[in-house]
Amino acid sequence: MSPEIPPFPPREFATIDEVLANIPAGVAQDAPLVPSSRADVPGKVYIAGGGPGALDLLTLRAVRALGEAEVVLLDHLAPQELAEYAPNALIIDVGKVPGKHAVPQSRIQQLMIDYALAGKTVVRLKGGDPYVYGRGAEELDACFAAGLDAEVIPGITSAIAVPAQASIPVTLRKVSSIFTVVSGHSGLDETDIQAVVSTLRAHGTVVLLMGVRTLPDTIEQIMLRGVESDMPLATIEKGFTDQERVIVTTLQQALQDCRDVKSPAITVIGEVVYYARDDQHQFISHVHERLREQSTS
Numbered sequence: 001m002s003p004e005i006p007p008f009p010p011r012e013f014a015t016i017d018e019v020l021a022n023i024p025a026g027v028a029q030d031a032p033l034v035p036s037s038r039a040d041v042p043g044k045v046y047i048a049g050g051g052p053g054a055l056d057l058l059t060l061r062a063v064r065a066l067g068e069a070e071v072v073l074l075d076h077l078a079p080q081e082l083a084e085y086a087p088n089a090l091i092i093d094v095g096k097v098p099g100k101h102a103v104p105q106s107r108i109q110q111l112m113i114d115y116a117l118a119g120k121t122v123v124r125l126k127g128g129d130p131y132v133y134g135r136g137a138e139e140l141d142a143c144f145a146a147g148l149d150a151e152v153i154p155g156i157t158s159a160i161a162v163p164a165q166a167s168i169p170v171t172l173r174k175v176s177s178i179f180t181v182v183s184g185h186s187g188l189d190e191t192d193i194q195a196v197v198s199t200l201r202a203h204g205t206v207v208l209l210m211g212v213r214t215l216p217d218t219i220e221q222i223m224l225r226g227v228e229s230d231m232p233l234a235t236i237e238k239g240f241t242d243q244e245r246v247i248v249t250t251l252q253q254a255l256q257d258c259r260d261v262k263s264p265a266i267t268v269i270g271e272v273v274y275y276a277r278d279d280q281h282q283f284i285s286h287v288h289e290r291l292r293e294q295s296t297s
Contacts, residue, residue, distance in 0.1 A: 039119025049129040049155015050078030054240040069123040071115045077127025109142040129157040159207045162239035162266045166246045167277035170205045178204035184211020197225045205270035212263045232273035237265040248284045
């Protein structure tokens, strides 16, 4: 019996007729102006991953696309200092910041379409990888539905890169052979919690993205299902910035130790956390020696 294929997310952009009639749907009064004319030859859209935030972690392909760009739609967590790589581009900030007004996803996709139909080369630059909680597939679908040429440029996902910056591997021989990445943006539902608990019981690693606000509830739900309270946990705040901070603790102590953590931050749960190192390359946790012997024997 064939598995049931879930429906594709509903498209969040105006119809092509509305675009050509210059009737953008749900446009805020302070939204960037868009061209009202259609070019004979439409431009191309690049949906590019900007990596975990450091400018020099952009891929070469993303840099080439930025060099061609006439318009860049920029996310909050993507590299911000783009003058060197996109010297001829109009840069529009469409980033979503927790607790602040954000440009709706429908409007972002509308801008992509409008500018490309006007003949502009558009780069939609996102943090991390556009296909890891980046809505890249929806944006690509919007471009294709509007009859545009579009290309996805993968980026380095923060789910792996930010823990690595703190010397935390998401997998490690004889310690963890699987890892699960989960979004805490809207809280974890029962399916998410079960996946997290199953991963930890299999000695795997859990990486929690966008989970600062919901971390207390996440921890409570994990411990209610029998995960040991001394399970190691690390939170990396503002990875790849001058304000980066690494907190190594346990499930039980995390509510106290991580109480003043601010977004963006990534949380890692599992035995690999014992391998976090400080600025002097020393192991932060004294418990790591047991696991180190286990992994190198």
